[in-house]
Every structure is written in C-alpha cells, then in structure tokens.
Amino acid sequence: MxxxxxxxxxxxxxxxxxxxxxxxxxxxxxxxxxxxxxxxxxxxxxxxxxxxxxxxxxxxxxxxxPSKHRVDTKCSISDYCGGCSLQGLDYKMQLEFKTNKVKNDIKRIGGLDEVAIHNIIGMDNPNRYRNKVQIPVGMENGEAVIGFYKKGSHDIANIDTCVIQHDVADKAIGAIREYIKEFKIEPYDNKTGKGLLRHIIVKNSFKTGDTMVVLVTNGNILPHSDQFIKKLRDRIPELKTVIQNINTKKTNLVMGAKSQVIYGEEKIIDYIGNLKFYISAESFFQVNPVQTEVLYSKALEYADLKGNETVFDIYCGIGTISLFLAQKAKKVYGIESVNQAIKDAKENARINGIENVEFHSGNAEEIFPKLYEKGIKADVVVVDPPRKGCDPQVIDTIIKMKPEKVVYVSCNPSTLARDLKVLSENGFKVMEVQPVDMFPWTGHVESIILMTYCGSKEK
Ligand SMILES: C[S@@+](CC[C@H](N)C(=O)[O-])C[C@H]1O[C@@H](n2cnc3c(N)ncnc32)[C@H](O)[C@@H]1O
CATH class of the missing domain: 2.40.50.140 (Nucleic acid-binding proteins)
Known part of the structure; x- marks a missing residue:
C-alpha cells in the first residue's frame, strides 16, 4: 500500500x-x-x-x-482528559455512532447482511451514571493532582468534579485533597517510587447509598487517619467503609495484595434487580447500575427460560448474570479465570439463597471443553468475554455442544462480529442484535445478541 x-x-x-x-x-x-x-x-x-x-x-x-455535532460540555477539561473520548459530542450522535459501529462491524467483519440490528438503548439521563471511580494521585509543580490520565500520557488531568461519576465521588475527592494539603501527605511519584498516596477508589450503591473509599498507599502507615475519616464523614453521611490498600511495588497494577479496614465494614451492599451483592475493595462490579438492569433483562428475555434448562455463563465475573438466570433455570454453570471473582460469586449465591449454580475457577478455554467432555450439555450458553472476544476453544465447544440458544454479551463489536461469523457458518443463526449504551460519553460499545441453533443435529 x-x-x-x-x-x-x-x-x-x-x-x-x-x-x-x-x-x-x-x-x-x-x-x-x-x-x-x-x-x-x-x-x-x-x-x-x-x-x-x-x-x-x-x-x-x-x-x-468544529463538528456540527459538538455541544457545550459540562466537563471543563474534556480537551485533554483521557477519561471520555466522546465528551462534547451530542448524545443523539453518540448513540447513532455506536449503533452504526455495531452494524458496520457485523456486516464488514461478520459478513452478515440480513441481521436485525436494533437501535442502541440509550440512557434518559446519561450524566453521573457511574458507581465507581478509580484515579491516580500525583504531583505537578509542587501541588497534588488527582484525576484521570491525560490523553496519551501518564500526566494527571486534575479534577474537582467528574460529570460521569456519582457526585459522592466529587465529595470524596474534595476531602482527600483537603487531607493532603492539611497534613502534607506526599503523593506517590511513579518515576522515583517515593511518596505515599498512589490511587483513590470510590464505590457507591445507587440503591442503598452505601459508599466505600479506598486509598492505595505506598506504605503501611496512614498519618492522621482519624482526621481524614472525620473529613470524609462530614461530607458523606452515607459513608460505610474506608479501606487502606497497600501497594509498595513499582508496578502499573493499581492495588496491592494487602488491604485493611480503617473505618466501618469490609464490604458495601448493592443490588441488581432483586439480587444482593457484597462489594469489596477488590471485586469487579458493573459500573452503570441503570443500564446493567437493561442489559441483564435482555439476557433474560433472550434466554427465555422455562425452568428446565441447563445454562452455561462463560466469563461470569462475580456471577451476576449466572445468578440472574439461575432464578429461572434448572442449573447454571459459571466459569471465570479470576479466582477471587469466583469466591465472590459463591458468596453472592449464598447470600441470595441460590443453590442451583456451580462456579468453576479457571480459563474458559480449558474448563468449558472439560465439562462438555464429562457429558454436561447446555440448552443456553451465555458468553460475556473480555475485549479480545471468545477463545477459539470456547467457540469450538459451543459448536460441538449445539445449545438451542447462545446469548453473546460483547464489549467489542469487531471481535463479536468475528465470533458471530464462525458460529453462523456452523449452524447458528443470529436472531437479534441489541446494542446497549453502558458508557455514555466514551467510545465503548456494548451489545447483546441472540443466536439460535438451526443446523443439523447430526453435524
Ligand atoms: C466483560 S467481563 C464479564 C463479567 C460478568 N459477566 C459481568 O457481567 O459482570 C469478562 C470476564 O472474563 C474474565 N476472563 C478473561 N479471560 C478469561 C478466560 N480465559 N477464561 C475465563 N474468564 C476470563 C475476566 O476476568 C472478566 O471477569
């Protein structure tokens, strides 16, 4: 070329x-x-x-x-903050862009021309939708800076407010800023490995109001922690827990192996639908609670369970989809590579009194074929893979197993289209594609797909 x-x-x-x-x-x-x-x-x-x-x-x-689709943004640092790539773009245009992305990839990469692709389900209010913020703390010109990394760099774009976060995050950031200033707390320096405060994480539940603040520190001691907690409590009456996570390694990983509770409980409680979840400092949880319910309700609608079905939930995380579906299925098998997530999944099943689930820790490409070889067959297979899509072994096992339905939850239209192509060539038909806007103002595109098995059972 x-x-x-x-x-x-x-x-x-x-x-x-x-x-x-x-x-x-x-x-x-x-x-x-x-x-x-x-x-x-x-x-x-x-x-x-x-x-x-x-x-x-x-x-x-x-x-x-400037583009005719530009609108005034409520964010004052959108030009250089690396947090949201679509900040400043009309929300209607964002939705159109995301629907088109799914359509184009399914056509171009998947070679699927005839598929019904619905318009994306957007949010009525696409602002302040996130229940979790995780940002670094650093130093610039002698002043502490807290915020997302700037576009294409490891410099920090200082924020007082972030328009996609719940406003409790702003309050926590304000308290931390005051604490740093008053007690001369030294932010961590990536280059030298010196300084104390590395990252802050704020998690909250839109349903219960429970709020957790995590400080990641390069050392065991948190000076003046009582005064710090008082500052947080004064600003955030819903504060349930403050955790110090210790990370003394020179690494890009945000959290270290050791955490200690310095105020309140170890976990906060959140709900998806009627299901209860314990959220710890480390555990993964969907960040957009409003759209998670939209997405999971679609998963339930597409799976169309009558109560007799065996379901696989592959790439199950902390078992949220598994537990959602288990309420309507005979048995659900969840598979996930992160051991802690499987521990959380088991605990979540227990606190919800759900017994017809079995969680397996390990790589899906190994566990799923093994369970199939043992003779376990699913009526419905749900996959929710990371951005790189499903492992070929996972696709291969679905093809051999021939479940009646495959429900594919995807955060990357191109790898989705690649996987749909293979499944379509092997007896599965794409029935519906429904994009759901889980991350307004960012370029991330989520969708959920229903496929049914139409090929010969002898194949
Ligand atoms: C997009 S998340 C889905 C999480 C979950 N379904 C939910 O809705 O919260 C993808 C999950 O796949 C897991 N994962 C990544 N590679 C894996 C593999 N090879 N085998 C099993 N799980 C894997 C990740 O740890 C992550 O939890």
Missing part, C-alpha cells in the same frame, strides 16, 4: 470515526490515520508521529472547523 505521509508531516482532514482507543480516524487517499484529539465531524490538522504498515498515528494540532 502506498503510504501518503511521513513522520512529522502536518496533514488536514475530517474525523470520520472514533477508534476503540478513543482516537479520531482520518482517511488520506484511503490510508488510515489515528489522531489524538477531536470529535466526529471536526476538520482538523494533524501532525504525524508514527508510521505503521497499514496506518499512521498522529496528534490533532488544530481544529480548523
């Missing part, structure tokens, strides 16, 4: 798409340039920073003509 640019060139073009990583996509003579900064419809000049075989990377240096 002819590469029409060199490193250091400045080119002009229009951003026609946003990549998974949140970069603008500009085409020049059919060649793709991913640029940092800008929104769909912006006419931009871009400096080329790196040339690859089939694409180049660049940085937007100027917006020559």
């Amino acid at each position: 002819n590469i029409p640019v060199n490193k250091g060139n400045i080119i002009e073009g229009e951003i026609i798409d946003i990549s998974h990583e949140g970069n603008g996509v500009v085409k020049l003579e059919g060649y793709t340039i991913f640029t940092e900064g800008g929104l769909i419809g912006d006419k931009v000049s871009v400096i080329i920073t790196e040339i690859k075989k089939s694409y180049a990377l660049g940085k937007t240096v100027k917006i020559i003509e």
